[in-house]
Amino acid sequence: MKHISEINLQRLLDDNLSLVQKLICKHHLAKCADCAAKLEAAKMQRQELLSIAQDLNRLQEAETALSKTSILRK
Amino acid sequence: MAFVTDPNLLADIKKGDNAAWNLFAKKYGALIWLRGSDYHLTPDEQEQLTQDVLVSFFKAQDSFVYAPEKGRFRDYLRQIIKNCIFQILRKRQQDNNNEEIQENTAFDENDDEAKRKREDEEWMAHVYSQALAELKRTVKPRKLQSFMMCRLQNKRPEDVAKFQKVSLATVYNDCNEVMEKLMELVKTLKDA
Ligand SMILES: [Zn+2]
Numbered sequence: 245m246k247h248i249s250e251i252n253l254q255r256l257l258d259d260n261l262s263l264v265q266k267l268i269c270k271h272h273l274a275k276c277a278d279c280a281a282k283l284e285a286a287k288m289q290r291q292e293l294l295s296i297a298q299d300l301n302r303l304q305e306a307e308t309a310l311s312k313t314s315i316l317r318k
Numbered sequence: 319m320a321f322v323t324d325p326n327l328l329a330d331i332k333k334g335d336n337a338a339w340n341l342f343a344k345k346y347g348a349l350i351w352l353r354g355s356d357y358h359l360t361p362d363e364q365e366q367l368t369q370d371v372l373v374s375f376f377k378a379q380d381s382f383v384y385a386p387e388k389g390r391f392r393d394y395l396r397q398i399i400k401n402c403i404f405q406i407l408r409k410r411q412q413d414n415n416n417e418e419i420q421e422n423t424a425f426d427e428n429d430d431e432a433k434r435k436r437e438d439e440e441w442m443a444h445v446y447s448q449a450l451a452e453l454k455r456t457v458k459p460r461k462l463q464s465f466m467m468c469r470l471q472n473k474r475p476e477d478v479a480k481f482q483k484v485s486l487a488t489v490y491n492d493c494n495e496v497m498e499k500l501m502e503l504v505k506t507l508k509d510a
Contacts, residue, residue, distance in 0.1 A: 299443030306348035
C-alpha cells in the first residue's frame with residue numbers, strides 16, 4: 245500500500261489536489277490509520293505555527309523597543 | 319548549572335567586552351523584555367529589567383560553565399528574571415509608599431500556572447526566532463519566504479506561487495524542505 249506523501253497531505257489540507265487525487269487520498273485515508281494520524285498531526289502543526297507566529301510578532305516588537313534603548317553598547 | 323548553551327558565546331562573555339554584551343543582549347534581550355510585559359512593567363521598568371538580567375549574567379560570568387547535564391538554561395533564565403522583577407516591584411513600592419504590595423499581584427499563586435504557560439510559549443517563540451535566523455543563513459531566501467508566507471502568515475500557497483512567479487509544486491516543495499530543517503533546529507534548541 246502506497247502511503248500519501250507529506251506534500252499531498254499538505255495539499256489536501258489546502259484543498260489543492262485535483263478531484264481524482266483527492267478521491268484517491270480520501271479512499272486511502274479511510275483505511276490507513278498511519279496516514280490519517282499524519283494528516284491530523286500536520287493540521288495540528290499548522291495551528292501551532294500560527295500561534296507561534298503571534299508570539300514571534302510580539303518578540304519582534306520587543307526587539308524594536310529594545311533597539312531604541314541604550315542597552316546595546318556602542 | 320548550564321548558564322550558557324553556546325560554548326562560543328560563553329568564551330566571548332568571559333572576555334567581558336561590549337561585543338559579547340551585545341551578542342548576549344541581542345540573543346536574549348527581547349525575551350527578557352517580553353517577560354517584563356507579562357508582569358505589566360512600564361517601558362522604563364522593562365528596560366531596567368533587561369539591563370538588570372544582563373548585568374546579573376555578566377556578574378556571574380566567572381561561574382559560567384557549559385554543562386547542559388546540570389540543568390536547563392531556560393530554567394535559570396526564568397528564575398533570574400523573576401528575581402529581577404521582584405526587585406523592580408519592590409523598588410516601585412518603596413518609591414510609592416501608598417501603593418498596594420505589587421509583588422502580591424505580580425506573583426499571585428493562582429496566576430502562576432497561566433504565567434508559566436506564557437513563559438513556555440515565549441521560550442518557544444525565542445527558539446523559533448533563533449532557528450529562523452539560522453535558516454536565513456543557510457536556506458535560499460525564496461524558499462524561506464515561501465514558508466513564512468504560507469505557514470506563519472497563513473497565505474494561500476497559490477497566491478504565494480503567483481507572488482513568487484513559481485509553480486504551486488515549487489511552493490509546496492519549498493515549504494516542506496524548510497519545515498523539515500526548522501523542526502530539526504527547533505528540536506536541538508528547545509530543551510536547552
Ligand atoms: Zn497510508
